[in-house]
Each structure stands twice: as C-alpha cells, then as structure tokens.
Amino acid sequence: MRIYLQANDGDVYHYRDKNGLESDMTVSLIVGTRGVGKTTMMLQHISMNYDINSPSVLYVSLDNLWFSSHSLLELADEFHKNGGKALFLDEVHKYPGWSREIKNIYDSYSEMKVVFTGSSMLDIYSSGADLSRRAIKYTLNGMSLREYLDYEHKIKIAPVTLSDLLADHIPLSIELAKSFRPVAILKEYLKYGYFPYYKEDKEGYFNRVAETINTVIEVDIPANIDIEYHTIIKIKKLFSIIAASVPFKPNISKLAEQTGTTRPSLLHYLDALEKAQAILLLDKEATGLKRLVKPEKIYLGNTNYAYAFSGDNVNIGNLRETFIYSMLSATNKVAYSDKTDFTVDGKYHFEIGGKEKNQKQISGLKEAYIVKDNIETGYLNQIPLWMFGLLY
Numbered sequence: 415m416r417i418y419l420q421a422n423d424g425d426v427y428h429y430r431d432k433n434g435l436e437s438d439m440t441v442s443l444i445v446g447t448r449g450v451g452k453t454t455m456m457l458q459h460i461s462m463n464y465d466i467n468s469p470s471v472l473y474v475s476l477d478n479l480w481f482s483s484h485s486l487l488e489l490a491d492e493f494h495k496n497g498g499k500a501l502f503l504d505e506v507h508k509y510p511g512w513s514r515e516i517k518n519i520y521d522s523y524s525e526m527k528v529v530f531t532g533s534s535m536l537d538i539y540s541s542g543a544d545l546s547r548r549a550i551k552y553t554l555n556g557m558s559l560r561e562y563l564d565y566e567h568k569i570k571i572a573p574v575t576l577s578d579l580l581a582d583h584i585p586l587s588i589e590l591a592k593s594f595r596p597v598a599i600l601k602e603y604l605k606y607g608y609f610p611y612y613k614e615d616k617e618g619y620f621n622r623v624a625e626t627i628n629t630v631i632e633v634d635i636p637a638n639i640d641i642e643y644h645t646i647i648k649i650k651k652l653f654s655i656i657a658a659s660v661p662f663k664p665n666i667s668k669l670a671e672q673t674g675t676t677r678p679s680l681l682h683y684l685d686a687l688e689k690a691q692a693i694l695l696l697d698k699e700a701t702g703l704k705r706l707v708k709p710e711k712i713y714l715g716n717t718n719y720a721y722a723f724s725g726d727n728v729n730i731g732n733l734r735e736t737f738i739y740s741m742l743s744a745t746n747k748v749a750y751s752d753k754t755d756f757t758v759d760g761k762y763h764f765e766i767g768g769k770e771k772n773q774k775q776i777s778g779l780k781e782a783y784i785v786k787d788n789i790e791t792g793y794l795n796q797i798p799l800w801m802f803g804l805l806y
Contacts, residue, residue: 440520440524440525440526440527440528440548441516441520441527441528441529441530441545441548441549441550442528442529442530442549442550442551442552443506443529443530443531443532443536443545443549443550443551443552444456444529444530444531444532444551444552444553444554445531445532445533445534445535445536445551445552445553445554446531446534446553446554446555446556446691447533447534447556447626447630447634447690447691447692447715448533448626448629448630448634449556449609449610449611449622449623449626450554450555450556450557450609450610451554451610452504452531452554453475453504453505453531454610455554456473456502456504456529456531457473460473460502464500469496469497469498470497470498470499470500471498471499471500471501471502472493472498472500472501472502473502473504474489474501474502474503474504475504475505476503476504476505476506476508476509476512477505477508477509481509485515486503486509486512486515486516486519487515487518487519487522490515490519490522490523490526491522494523494526498526499525499526499527500526500527500529501519501526501527501528501529502528502529502530503516503528503529503530503531504530504531505531505532506530506531506532506536507532507533507535507536507634507637507638508637512530512532513545516528516530516545516549517545517548520548520549533634533637533638533690534553534689534690534691535634535635535638535639535686535689535690536551536638553744555691555740555744555806556608556609556716556718556740557607557608557609557610558741558744558803558804558805558806559599559600559603559607559741559800559802559803559804560573560803560804560805560806561806562599562602562603562607562803563594563599565610565613566602566607566613567594567599569593569594571590571804573804573805573806574586574801574804574805575745575805576742576745576746576758576759576762576805579797579801579802579804579805580762580783580797583792583797583798583801584791584792584793586801587790587791587792587798587801588791591790591791595790596790596798596800596801597787597788597789597790597798597800599800600737600787600799600800600803603717603803604717604718604721604733604737605717605718605721606619606620606718606721607718608716608717608718609623609626609718620718620721620722620725621722623718623719623722624722624723627653627692627719627722628650630690630692631646631649631650631653631687631690631692632646634690635649635686635687635690638689639686645683648673648674648675648679648683649683649686649687651672651673651674652669652673652680652683652684652687653687653692653693655669655672655673656687656693656712656714657714657719657720657723657724658723658724659712660712660713660714660720660732660736661711661712661713661731661732661735661736662711662712663710663711664708664709664711664712666680666681666708681708684709684712691715692714692715692719693712693713693714693715694712694713694714694715694736694739694740694743695709695711695712695713696709696710696711696712696713696739696748696749696750696756697709697710697749697750698710698749698750710750711750713732713735713736713739713740714736715740716736716740717733717736717737717740720732720733720736730768730787731766731767734766734767734785734787734799735755735756735766737799737802737803738755738756738764738766738785738799738802739756741802741803741805741806742756742758742802742805744805744806745805745806746758746759746805747759747760751763753775753776753779754775754776754779754782761781762781762782762783763776763779763781763782763783764782764783764785765782765783765784765785766785766787766799767784767785767786767787768786768787768788769786769787769788769789771784771786772784773795776795782795783795783796783797784796784797785797785798785799785802786798786799787799
C-alpha cells in the first residue's frame with residue numbers, strides 16, 4: 415500500500431510500502447540513511463490513519479531540546495496516563511540510551527504501539543538492551559527506479575521478484591516499453607532519482623547530496639559510534655578517496671596509509687560508512703565477522719553520489735555496476751565473483767556492460783546473464799539494465 419501527502423506547493427510527496435508502520439508488532443524500528451524520507455513517511459501515516467487532535471497519538475523528534483532535561487520514559491508515562499495508544503519517535507539515534515528506555519516502555523506499557531526511526535547504523539541486536547525479541551526492524555532504502563517512475567512520471571508498476579524478472583524479462587520489457595522510454599528515464603534516475611528531495615530544488619540537488627554525506631559523517635556516525643573529532647576527519651578523507659576511485663579493488667594497507675590510520679581502524683571506518691549507506695562493500699560469500707578481512711570491491715552507496723562528487727565525468731561502467739548492486743542488494747544477497755561482476759543468492763551470475771557486451775565472460779556458467787545498458791527489451795539471457803530497478 416502506498417502513502418501520499420499533498421504538499422504546500424500542490425506537488426505530491428511519494429513514499430514506499432509502509433512496512434513497520436502497519437506491522438502487527440507492538441514495537442517497530444524503521445532505519446535508513448539521511449534523506450530517504452523516514453520522517454515524511456511517518457508524518458504521512460499519522461495524518462492518514464489517526465486524528466491528529468486526539469490525545470491517543472503522539473509524534474516527537476528526539477533531538478528536541480525538551481529531552482535535555484526530561485527522559486523518554488517520562489514522556490511515555492505521561493502520554494500513557496493521558497490515554498496514549500500510539501507513540502511515534504523520530505531520530506531515535508540522537509537520544510543516548512534509546513534502546514534501554516524503549517525496552518522499558520515496552521515492558522511497562524505493552525499495549526502501546528511504538529514506532530521509531532533512526533539512522534541506518536542502528537542495530538537492535540547489539541544496542542545494549544534486548545530489543546531483538548520485542549521489535550522488528552525495517553530498512554527504508556532510497557527510491558528505486560520503479561518508485562521514481564511513479565513519483566516523477568506517474569507510471570505505476572508492481573515490484574518484480576528477481577526470479578520472475580529472469581524468467582519473464584522479455585514479455586515484461588516489451589509490454590512496459592509501450593508506455594514509456596526506459597533508457598531515457600534510467601538516465602534521469604541515475605542522476606537524481608534516489609533521494610525524494612530532488613523535486614524541491616533540482617539545480618541545487620547535488621550540493622544537497624554532498625551536504626547529506628557530510629552530515630552523515632559528522633553527525634550520524636558519531637551518534638552511533640564513540641569516535642573523536644580527528645577520526646571524523648579521517649573518515650571524510652577516506653570517503654573522498656573512495657569517491658574519486660570507485661569502483662576499485664582496495665589495497666587496505668595503502669588506503670590506511672593515505673588516510674593516516676591503521677589497517678584495523680580503516681576496516682572499522684569502511685564498516686561504518688557501509689552501515690551509513692554511504693558506500694557499498696562487495697564481499698566474497700562469507701559469514702561471521704566479515705569486516706575483519708578486506709572487501710573485494712568498493713562502490714558508492716548509489717549513483718546520485720557519483721554525479722554529486724564527479725559531475726559529468728562519471729564513469730559509465732561504475733554507474734551501471736553501482737545501479738545493479740544498489741537495486742539487487744535491497745532484495746537479494748549479492749557477492750563478489752572472480753568470473754563475473756556479481757553473484758546473486760549463490761547461484762545467479764551477472765555480467766554488466768553496454769549494448770555490445772558479448773557472452774565471453776559467462777561462457778560455461780549456468781544461470782548466467784548479460785545485463786545490457788541502452789536496450790529497451792531483452793533476448794534470451796540478455797536483460798536490459800533498467801529492469802533491475804523494478805525489484806522494489
């Protein structure tokens with residue numbers, strides 16, 4: 415189910431499936447990087463499903479100055495006494511000790527629905543309180559190409575699973591290409607379709623994207639990891655190096671030297687940037703503490719970052735791979751392959767390229783596909799790049 419909210423300028427803000435907002439769980443956590451629309455989605459849901467003048471519902475942002483002298487538990491107690499039934503908490507990562515107090519709220523007022531949003535770095539499994547059995551966690555990614563089609567062009571398409579896409583890409587692409595020009599729209603999306611706020615100011619969009627990354631590093635990462643100011647400077651430098659080099663196979667020792675830190679610290683910085691959705695790390699199939707070893711390749715978190723930091727000098731191969739990885743990783747497990755660009759769910763092999771890409775790279779592999787840019791419809795195991803934007 416979709417949510418819409420009429421904005422003051424008559425435009426329509428668009429957000430994705432409500433997930434945790436409609437969950438039967440008493441406590442739900444919605445995480446995502448800055449700018450994907452967590453706050454707007456929450457406010458939309460409240461305005462459409464509750465009487466905003468009723469004492470039974472309350473929205474509060476936890477960066478409010480009120481919390482400098484009051485506790486979250488104190489708020490919940492007063493709210494409950496006055497008939498409160500649904501408590502919506504925004505920016506929870508800015509409140510020290512949030513997990514323990516939310517656990518206490520759940521234990522004290524188990525009938526109260528609590529929905530809270532926070533940074534993509536939040537982890538209910540290692541938050542210092544046992545929330546994993548009490549809360550369900552949802553991740554709100556940036557807009558997919560499918561959602562951009564709806565938001566920008568009013569073209570509604572149902573999401574497609576990867577297995578259905580692989581089986582039916584030919585008839586599906588032929589049918590969809592009758593109603594819009596997918597290659598042209600993909601070019602739009604790669605440039606400014608990931609964050610919904612592009613509609614507010616397209617001319618200033620890339621500056622705002624750069625500011626978003628800066629705030630993620632300066633505010634969101636320190637709010638979730640105990641680091642000092644000089645470490646923030648090193649993480650900024652690391653991101654700058656990555657932005658100028660992606661996609662690449664990292665030499666961790668060299669990166670540590672360039673950043674002015676140690677190898678273990680660098681791996682922790684990379685982990686923090688990945689959890690903040692600033693970058694994508696491509697690993698071999700692995701379990702456990704994968705950050706103890708270096709990633710095989712590094713990408714920026716989405717294609718809009720590439721344009722924000724490289725302008726029109728973006729590498730087209732980088733854009734294609736970043737797009738595929740960012741779309742697939744939202745719904746499937748993506749891993750490094752020494753034979754193709756990506757292995758997905760341990761069985762599908764994908765090689766990415768332009769319309770002239772041949773079959774040489776996937777010769778002899780089962781469940782192998784060529785993903786081609788600049789084509790509208792597919793043929794046999796050749797799938798249009800744009801179709802992977804329909805996965806969520």
